Amino acid sequence: MSIVGRQGLIIAIDGPSGAGKSTITKRLADRLGYVHIDTGAMFRAVALAAKRAGVDTTDDESLVRLCGGIEIDFLRNNGCCRVIVNGEDVTEAIRTPEISALTSAISARKVVRDFLLVLQRRMGNAGGVILEGRDIGTVVFPNADVKFYLSASVEERGRRRWLELKAKGENVTLEDTITAVAQRDKQDSGREHAPLRRADDAIDIDSTGLSIDEVIALMEEVVRTKEQAHGIAGA
Numbered sequence: 204m205s206i207v208g209r210q211g212l213i214i215a216i217d218g219p220s221g222a223g224k225s226t227i228t229k230r231l232a233d234r235l236g237y238v239h240i241d242t243g244a245m246f247r248a249v250a251l252a253a254k255r256a257g258v259d260t261t262d263d264e265s266l267v268r269l270c271g272g273i274e275i276d277f278l279r280n281n282g283c284c285r286v287i288v289n290g291e292d293v294t295e296a297i298r299t300p301e302i303s304a305l306t307s308a309i310s311a312r313k314v315v316r317d318f319l320l321v322l323q324r325r326m327g328n329a330g331g332v333i334l335e336g337r338d339i340g341t342v343v344f345p346n347a348d349v350k351f352y353l354s355a356s357v358e359e360r361g362r363r364r365w366l367e368l369k370a371k372g373e374n375v376t377l378e379d380t381i382t383a384v385a386q387r388d389k390q391d392s393g394r395e396h397a398p399l400r401r402a403d404d405a406i407d408i409d410s411t412g413l414s415i416d417e418v419i420a421l422m423e424e425v426v427r428t429k430e431q432a433h434g435i436a437g438a
Contacts, residue, residue, distance in 0.1 A: 211237055211331030211435055212426060215340035218353035219399060220387045221360030223410055223418065227353065228335040229284065231419050235333070235426060240277060240326050242336040242343070243306075244286045245319050247297035248275050250305040252288065260308040270318040277326075311394060337391055340402035349429055351422060352405040359411045360384050 214237070216228050225241070232239035249266075252258075252273055258265045276287040286294045296302070309315055323343050327334060334343060340350035355363075361381030368375050391399040401407070406425060410418050429435075 210329050211235075212348040212429060212433075213327055213330055213344050214333040214426060215344050215347040215350045215402070215405075216333060216335040216353055216422075217337055217340050217350070217399070217402065217405065219337075219360065219384075219391065221364050221384050222353045222355050223363070223415065224335040224353055227410075227415060227418055227422070228333050230415065231422055231426075232333045234419065234423055236331075238277065238279070238326075238332045239284055240323060240332050240334045241284065241286070242319070242323060242334055242339065244277075244297060245275055245322070246310045246315070247302055247306045248286060248288045248293060249273065249315055249319070250302050250309040251293055251297050253309060254302065254305055260305065260312065263312060263314045266309075266312055266314050267318075270315060275322060313395075337399040340405055341400050345402070348433075349426055350402050350405040351408055351425075352401045353408050353410060353418070355409060355411040357381060357385050357388065 214231075216224055216231075218224050225243070228241075229239050231237075249270065250260075252269055253260060253266065256269055258269050260266070272289075274289050278285045278287055278292075285292050286297060320343060323334065326332065327344060330348075334347075336343070340347055340352070358381055361384040362377065364384055365375060365377045365380040368380065388399070408418060408421060413421075
């Protein structure tokens, strides 16, 4: 995939749950002036549409028809990224616990992954984008210009998640949260379709002992160097 004529680089950030991908991707996109394509939000959008339409998440034929009628866009508004589905802002609607649970089932369906794969590539082909997920550098954009694999120890990721849950008033133990994170790793790595896997040419960043700003600085240096090498405007 040639860089010539594109608006910028295609950047893939993969890694396990709790590594800080979403937060870091959003802030890095702001620093670079790139568009953040939140692939997780796209699966959530399909889950919301399925719930509203009463579609069984195991009914692939119905899911195919559902996906055929969905248009998903991302809109930057006052520094925030809004998720738009068929002209409706669903940014808050896709973040409920019910939709979170439903998204897990939706994301396991190959027909949904195939639909979103085409959409994600269409969104990203022009460049100037950062996509984050678990299969961006291996499946969605295997020829991405820059690939990062962001990780942290399971204990650190569990601790971060535990602090988030406690801040929301949930009564959970640190030990149970770490166990849940480890189980999520096992599920993501062992699933049949597009499992979590580090791309062979990805740059490893272990965020265990790093602040968010330190991680972003490391990534930005890599991206700016790549932009300069290819004469990308704004580098």
